[in-house]
Amino acid sequence: MDDLTKHDSTVRIRVLLIESSRADARLVTRAISHARGAMEVRGGLFVVTRADSLDEAIDLLARNDYDVALLDAQLPESPLAQLQSVSPEIPVVVMTRYDDEGLALEAIQHGAQDYVAKDELDGRLLRRAIRHAVQRKRSEAELLRHARRAAASQLQIECQAAELKSRAEQLDRITRELDDFAYITSHDLKEPLRGIAAYCEILLADYAEQLDDTGQHRLKTLVRLCNRLENLINDLLTYCRVGGVQPAETNIDLEAIVTDIIQTLHPAIDRRNAQVSVQRPLPPVNGDPTLIAMALRNLIANGLKFNDIPNPHVQLGSLATEPPTLYIRDNGIGIDRKHHEEIFTIFRRLHGSKQYEGSGAGLTIVRKIVDAHGGRIWIESTPGQGSTFFLTLAPAAGGQIPEQVAWATPLAAPHWFVPAHQSESPLG
Numbered sequence: 409m410d411d412l413t414k415h416d417s418t419v420r421i422r423v424l425l426i427e428s429s430r431a432d433a434r435l436v437t438r439a440i441s442h443a444r445g446a447m448e449v450r451g452g453l454f455v456v457t458r459a460d461s462l463d464e465a466i467d468l469l470a471r472n473d474y475d476v477a478l479l480d481a482q483l484p485e486s487p488l489a490q491l492q493s494v495s496p497e498i499p500v501v502v503m504t505r506y507d508d509e510g511l512a513l514e515a516i517q518h519g520a521q522d523y524v525a526k527d528e529l530d531g532r533l534l535r536r537a538i539r540h541a542v543q544r545k546r547s548e549a550e551l552l553r554h555a556r557r558a559a560a561s562q563l564q565i566e567c568q569a570a571e572l573k574s575r576a577e578q579l580d581r582i583t584r585e586l587d588d589f590a591y592i593t594s595h596d597l598k599e600p601l602r603g604i605a606a607y608c609e610i611l612l613a614d615y616a617e618q619l620d621d622t623g624q625h626r627l628k629t630l631v632r633l634c635n636r637l638e639n640l641i642n643d644l645l646t647y648c649r650v651g652g653v654q655p656a657e658t659n660i661d662l663e664a665i666v667t668d669i670i671q672t673l674h675p676a677i678d679r680r681n682a683q684v685s686v687q688r689p690l691p692p693v694n695g696d697p698t699l700i701a702m703a704l705r706n707l708i709a710n711g712l713k714f715n716d717i718p719n720p721h722v723q724l725g726s727l728a729t730e731p732p733t734l735y736i737r738d739n740g741i742g743i744d745r746k747h748h749e750e751i752f753t754i755f756r757r758l759h760g761s762k763q764y765e766g767s768g769a770g771l772t773i774v775r776k777i778v779d780a781h782g783g784r785i786w787i788e789s790t791p792g793q794g795s796t797f798f799l800t801l802a803p804a805a806g807g808q809i810p811e812q813v814a815w816a817t818p819l820a821a822p823h824w825f826v827p828a829h830q831s832e833s834p835l836g
């Protein structure tokens with residue numbers, strides 16, 4: 409594209425002069441071309457083609473390219489409108505009589521780039537008007553191109569957003585369908601399984617004398633395996649059910665929930681000579697009390713279960729973060745970093761069920777609950793040094809996050825415990 413702001417004699421400006429009067433056309437051409445060949449030709453050379461009627465101009469425009477049209481405004485039948493309708497992109501400079509300022513302004517209002525008075529032609533001014541008209545039109549066209557490109561990008565972004573939304577909805581639907589499928593299948597599996605276990609029990613009760621010790625032992629193993637399978641199915645059912653639940657958006661009383669959990673875990677706490685302590689106050693959060701309770705119970709119970717020391721200690725508290733973060737910390741066996749992600753996979757266990765009983769679904773359910781509340785769960789742990797599970801929850805509407813000091817009470821053991829002010833943990 410020619411840059412007409414540069415003064416370059418090699419740039420050619422093709423002018424279509426639409427003028428019915430031969431004399432006027434000669435005057436105009438002379439005024440435009442006056443500097444041609446002279447040393448001071450600046451802003452490019454003008455190549456003028458004349459059309460003596462609008463029809464001829466339209467014919468020329470159909471066959472050739474022009475940079476600008478110089479139009480006699482006196483031509484009959486709204487020449488500007490006709491010219492613009494056949495060649496909307498060509499800049500137009502209208503030529504009027506000196507005393508016809510009204511006509512000139514009207515032409516500008518209708519899209520002409522500039523006007524000049526024919527009876528006072530000044531070559532320098534005319535050339536400048538032409539160059540500016542061409543430049544302005546090009547700038548306008550450039551702006552229009554940018555605007556179109558921006559509109560196209562905007563449209564593309566909107567399309568991509570809509571596509572993403574529809575994919576997310578599709579994924580949601582598939583997940584729900586999978587959950588439903590797993591739920592129905594698991595549910596259907598339970599019945600024959602119960603039948604098998606019941607028949608085994610009957611065999612053991614009624615035909616015990618006909619079986620030797622090995623036979624009896626094998627039947628008992630069969631019953632045990634049936635029970636284990638039933639537990640797995642029950643966990644799978646819970647997992648599927650959690651997926652289908654829309655968490656209720658209510659403010660919940662975490663302290664009451666945790667107190668309740670500790671009460672229900674009391675037999676296990678006593679049996680293990682353990683302690684569960686809560687760093688109050690806990691933050692006001694929003695969510696489904698039943699689901700949150702299920703998640704916290706699971707984490708606290710794990711802290712007690714995966715713990716070999718004589719006095720297990722589980723600590724639950726919160727961090728002054730936005731959104732609120734809860735932590736559940738134990739002084740148990742800990743978990744190697746390489747397993748930190750896989751323990752959230754359903755039925756993935758790091759130990760045999762003889763060592764620590766369980767199905768391996770607990771943490772997957774916890775994560776599903778936290779996800780459903782728009783939160784995040786992660787773990788910090790080192791083998792032999794206990795584990796800390798962190799989870800974020802939605803703040804209660806209008807709730808104040810308490811300024812909680814982490815690890816207010818040191819865990820009883822093991823030796824690694826570092827008080828809050830010395831700790832390098834993000835909690836410290």
Ligand code: ADP
Nearest residue numbers: 710711714742751757758766767768769770771
């Ligand atoms: P389960 O408790 O039924 O085994 P989970 O899904 O709750 O299943 O846990 C998965 C695995 O993660 C457990 O088998 C255990 O190996 C590990 N794990 C979970 N919580 C802890 C913890 N607090 N300390 C050490 N290991 C843990």
